[in-house]
Amino acid sequence: MAKRTFRIWRGDVKGGDFEEFQEEVSEGMVVLDMIHRIQAKQATDLAVRWNCKAGKCGSCSVEINGKPRLACMTRMNIFGPDETITVQPLKTFPVIKDLVCDVSWNYKQNRRIRPFKPKPKGEDGQHRMYQDDVDRVQEFRKCIECYLCQTVCHILRDRDKQDEFIGPRFMIRVAGLEMNPLDDDDRVPELKKEYGSGMCNITRCCTEVCPEHIGITDNGIIPMKERVVDRFYDPVVWITSKLTGKPLKRTTKAEDDAAGGKTRDDR
Amino acid sequence: MDVSELQTFEHDVLVIGAGGAGLRAAIQCSARGLNTGVISKSLLGKAHTVMAEGGMAAALGNVDSRDNWKVHFRDTMRGGKFLNVWRMAELHAKQAPARVRELEEWGAVFDRTKDGLISQRNFGGHRYPRLAHVGDRTGLELIRSLQDHGIHQGIHFHMECTALGLLKDGDRIAGVVGYWRETGRFVVFKAPAVILATGGAGKAWRVTSNSWEYSGDGLALALHAGAELMDVEFTQFHPTGMVWPPSVRGTLVTEGVRGDGGILKNKDGDRFMFKYIPAKFAAETADTVEEAERWLEGDKKARRPPELLTRDEVARSITAEIKAGRGSPHGGVFLDIASRRPADFIKRKLPSMYHQFKELAEVDITKEPMEVGPTLHYFMGGIRVDAESQMTKVPGLFACGECGAGLHGANRLGGNSLSDLIVFGKLAGDGAAEYIKGMGNSPTTDAGQIESIIRGATDLLNRESGENPYVLMDELQDLMSRCVGIVRTGEELQEGVDELEKLSKKVAKVKAHGASQYNPGWHTAIDLQSLLMVSQAVTRAALMREESRGAHTRNDFPGERDEWLKYNVVIRKAADGTLDVEKVERPPAPANLSEIANAKIEDLESGKVGKDA
Numbered sequence: 001m002a003k004r005t006f007r008i009w010r011g012d013v014k015g016g017d018f019e020e021f022q023e024e025v026s027e028g029m030v031v032l033d034m035i036h037r038i039q040a041k042q043a044t045d046l047a048v049r050w051n052c053k054a055g056k057c058g059s060c061s062v063e064i065n066g067k068p069r070l071a072c073m074t075r076m077n078i079f080g081p082d083e084t085i086t087v088q089p090l091k092t093f094p095v096i097k098d099l100v101c102d103v104s105w106n107y108k109q110n111r112r113i114r115p116f117k118p119k120p121k122g123e124d125g126q127h128r129m130y131q132d133d134v135d136r137v138q139e140f141r142k143c144i145e146c147y148l149c150q151t152v153c154h155i156l157r158d159r160d161k162q163d164e165f166i167g168p169r170f171m172i173r174v175a176g177l178e179m180n181p182l183d184d185d186d187r188v189p190e191l192k193k194e195y196g197s198g199m200c201n202i203t204r205c206c207t208e209v210c211p212e213h214i215g216i217t218d219n220g221i222i223p224m225k226e227r228v229v230d231r232f233y234d235p236v237v238w239i240t241s242k243l244t245g246k247p248l249k250r251t252t253k254a255e256d257d258a259a260g261g262k263t264r265d266d267r
Numbered sequence: 268m269d270v271s272e273l274q275t276f277e278h279d280v281l282v283i284g285a286g287g288a289g290l291r292a293a294i295q296c297s298a299r300g301l302n303t304g305v306i307s308k309s310l311l312g313k314a315h316t317v318m319a320e321g322g323m324a325a326a327l328g329n330v331d332s333r334d335n336w337k338v339h340f341r342d343t344m345r346g347g348k349f350l351n352v353w354r355m356a357e358l359h360a361k362q363a364p365a366r367v368r369e370l371e372e373w374g375a376v377f378d379r380t381k382d383g384l385i386s387q388r389n390f391g392g393h394r395y396p397r398l399a400h401v402g403d404r405t406g407l408e409l410i411r412s413l414q415d416h417g418i419h420q421g422i423h424f425h426m427e428c429t430a431l432g433l434l435k436d437g438d439r440i441a442g443v444v445g446y447w448r449e450t451g452r453f454v455v456f457k458a459p460a461v462i463l464a465t466g467g468a469g470k471a472w473r474v475t476s477n478s479w480e481y482s483g484d485g486l487a488l489a490l491h492a493g494a495e496l497m498d499v500e501f502t503q504f505h506p507t508g509m510v511w512p513p514s515v516r517g518t519l520v521t522e523g524v525r526g527d528g529g530i531l532k533n534k535d536g537d538r539f540m541f542k543y544i545p546a547k548f549a550a551e552t553a554d555t556v557e558e559a560e561r562w563l564e565g566d567k568k569a570r571r572p573p574e575l576l577t578r579d580e581v582a583r584s585i586t587a588e589i590k591a592g593r594g595s596p597h598g599g600v601f602l603d604i605a606s607r608r609p610a611d612f613i614k615r616k617l618p619s620m621y622h623q624f625k626e627l628a629e630v631d632i633t634k635e636p637m638e639v640g641p642t643l644h645y646f647m648g649g650i651r652v653d654a655e656s657q658m659t660k661v662p663g664l665f666a667c668g669e670c671g672a673g674l675h676g677a678n679r680l681g682g683n684s685l686s687d688l689i690v691f692g693k694l695a696g697d698g699a700a701e702y703i704k705g706m707g708n709s710p711t712t713d714a715g716q717i718e719s720i721i722r723g724a725t726d727l728l729n730r731e732s733g734e735n736p737y738v739l740m741d742e743l744q745d746l747m748s749r750c751v752g753i754v755r756t757g758e759e760l761q762e763g764v765d766e767l768e769k770l771s772k773k774v775a776k777v778k779a780h781g782a783s784q785y786n787p788g789w790h791t792a793i794d795l796q797s798l799l800m801v802s803q804a805v806t807r808a809a810l811m812r813e814e815s816r817g818a819h820t821r822n823d824f825p826g827e828r829d830e831w832l833k834y835n836v837v838i839r840k841a842a843d844g845t846l847d848v849e850k851v852e853r854p855p856a857p858a859n860l861s862e863i864a865n866a867k868i869e870d871l872e873s874g875k876v877g878k879d880a
Contacts, residue, residue: 012784026512026513027512028511028512028513028514028627028628028629029512029513029514030512030514030627032514033513033514039737039787039788040735040737040738044735044736044737044779044780044781044786044787044788045779045780045781045782045786045787045788045789046787047785047786047787048787049309049310050478050479051309051313051315051317051478051479051480052313052315052317052318052478053478053514053515053518054318054515054518054623054627055626056317056318056404056407057312057313057317057318058313059309059310059313072514073626073627075626075627075629077629096449096785097449097784097785098785100449100785102449103310104426107311107418107426110415110418111418111419115373115374115415115416115418115419116373116374116415116416118371118372118374126368126384127371128382128383128384129379129383130379130381130383131378131379131381134376134378134379137376138376138378138401138402141376141401141407141408141411142404142407144317144407145312177374180374180376182371183374
């Protein structure tokens with residue numbers, strides 16, 4: 001088969017540039033195979049993350065001809081016969097070396113989310129929930145943490161609002177907890193005040209790049225935004241709460257802690 | 268080099284590896300009040316646990332209430348051809364249900380029964396539906412549940428950090444030297460207890476379901492530190508991995524394809540499995556196409572088709588067809604479900620297989636056959652540990668998960684690996700906690716040892732010239748695939764031993780180019796050292812075991828030999844750096860367990876046997 005031209009970004013935090021490689025492509029190959037072939041023959045220290053090579057671990061996320069993709073699931077034959085293939089690290093996160101970037105910010109966001117808090121078990125010592133009730137939660141739990149949605153999200157990518165918005169991956173992480181029938185916690189105040197749910201303006205770029213085809217925006221982010229609106233702005237919900245005497249929790253755990261552990265409902 | 272200037276962390280326990288076993292061990296250590304560190308070669312959540320599909324075996328009895336630990340134990344022993352460590356198989360069967368329920372407390376969302384309980388599915392070798400699962404992505408659910416729980420337990424995670432060597436104070440463990448992949452800088456972890464949870468060494472073979480990470484680091488670290496390996500001749504080849512395209516060579520094709528009616532054919536279109544039915548399975552296997560077709564149509568009187576024989580039988584048969592020149596164009600055989608089932612059935616029952624072949628091979632499995640061949644999948648053997656504490660022969664050194672030995676004997680049942688991780692991960696954590704409680708004074712690290720470990724790694728970068736690590740990795744994979752395959756002979760294994768000896772001279776001169784910062788060439792050169800040592804151990808153990816049992820098949824010694832059931836092959840590093848390979852007699856089977864494992868299933872279920880166990 002023919003030789004193809006690759007432009008691969010080489011460098012580190014101090015700077016770098018694209019380097020051109022010509023390499024033979026064999027039938028059935030994916031971009032990650034080509035990177036490995038270049039690594040073995042031409043640039044033994046070319047850095048790239050990878051692991052499972054089957055689209056299940058989300059390690060080999062890069063930007064190929066400008067699109068965030070998994071290198072292991074991008075077949076060479078999707079490109080035109082003379083097309084140059086340009087590979088660069090995810091733009092949103094700081095580069096470490098070549099195609100490897102520092103995604104530790106994402107791990108920090110995950111830590112900010114209060115973990116699952118189980119309701120008490122039934123009398124027989126078992127938890128009961130039904131398949132219909134967990135289908136949606138299981139959709140979110142298909143996430144392989146490739147962070148393609150994080151890198152494409154324009155709030156994080158172009159506007160650098162990483163202090164204000166946790167990003168689509170962690171919006172569906174929260175959604176997966178909030179919609180879990182066994183979870184006994186409430187993260188709606190945090191969604192608004194800490195996780196920045198209002199920042200997302202539903203451009204659906206995250207959903208488009210998701211290799212697991214999770215309905216990030218429609219099934220995850222929008223329902224979470226609705227819960228925030230109901231809790232904070234819906235007059236009907238507010239009146240119902242007054243009439244039934246059930247207070248609306250609008251404070252975050254951090255605010256409660258600052259107030260000496262008291263929940264200040266319905267401010 | 269001034270060792271005192273190296274970055275240093277102090278932990279009570281350092282866990283090496285962040286797959287299911289490592290994470291479960293770390294959670295336990297933390298729960299026991301220990302200052303716990305975890306290092307992992309990859310990012311958190313990327314370990315190979317993520318690739319597991321089918322489920323985790325635990326006798327919950329949610330789907331069939333007749334299931335209990337005794338039946339699970341009996342299945343495991345039979346699957347392992349009775350070479351399993353009895354006590355480990357007992358602990359595993361007894362504790363797996365509690366470990367699975369605990370995952371639910373930590374946020375795992377399993378598929379449900381219609382009563383709202385954790386659902387369980389059927390699998391090879393398990394008498395009842397026993398595998399808790401989430402579609403065909405159970406491993407992802409396991410690792411994510413442990414990860415999302417673990418990050419809130421005060422555990423220190425050190426990601427993309429590779430262990431280079433273990434430090435000792437006299438006989439005891441004192442810590443670990445590693446390096447950060449990101450910067451190439453070295454780091455010392457002072458820790459009186461170290462838990463190895465590093466997985467297997469599948470990367471020594473060309474066609475494998477394992478990724479670059481599975482280079483046998485834990486096994487090599489253990490040998491260097493004075494611990495022993497056991498049963499490493501038992502390497503599981505899964506019969507059906509993808510063989511084409513190159514990007515996915517070795518990736519698993521689930522047994523479910525055959526369970527749902529898929530058949531194996533050679534290039535002449537011959538349904539060859541009928542030629543390979545062994546005598547001991549003949550009574551339960553259809554011997555004509557006509558009968559196998561009736562089974563597919565649901566005739567309960569028809570016997571199962573030969574495509575559903577055990578993994579070792581099917582893998583051997585496929586290999587024989589390929590060797591006889593009747594293979595498919597890319598060196599496999601054909602697995603055909605397209606001509607057997609309607610398209611919508613296939614898409615509904617095998618969604619991830621449909622997706623996998625469609626995206627990666629451009630094969631529509633509802634229209635064309637798949638090309639498949641055996642793929643190195645799993646190490647039954649590994650580091651020899653005490654069944655109760657998971658401690659190795661070296662005080663303070665523990666092992667769990669795939670890198671540990673004992674639970675699976677000569678062959679592992681599907682579904683028993685994920686439950687292995689959580690059962691023995693927890694027990695290793697408990698073992699480490701008990702060890703530290705009774706330890707006395709803390710060990711100290713030795714600057715000379717640290718320097719020598721670091722020099723071993725920097726030499727690979729600093730030498731003037733030498734062999735290309737990728738080329739040597741290629742040679743090793745060629746060699747192991749050729750000489751230590753599914754079907755082995757003494758002659759080939761001896762050739763393997765000799766060739767490995769030659770290769771080791773080249774590996775001693777490997778040269779990595781470039782700087783130490785995130786340098787895959789250097790990482791490969793380092794991984795090669797472990798892989799080579801483990802390859803030598805596997806090859807020599809396979810040469811010593813002169814019988815065929817479970818996953819170890821010797822053409823020159825067909826069939827199980829009763830005499831060999833009395834022994835494990837145990838490997839140590841001798842003072843001169845070479846490997847000592849020895850037959851070690853197994854302790855006698857506990858009478859109560861032996862009775863259960865050998866009982867007729869009716870007697871076990873009626874309570875005639877094992878009532879008081």
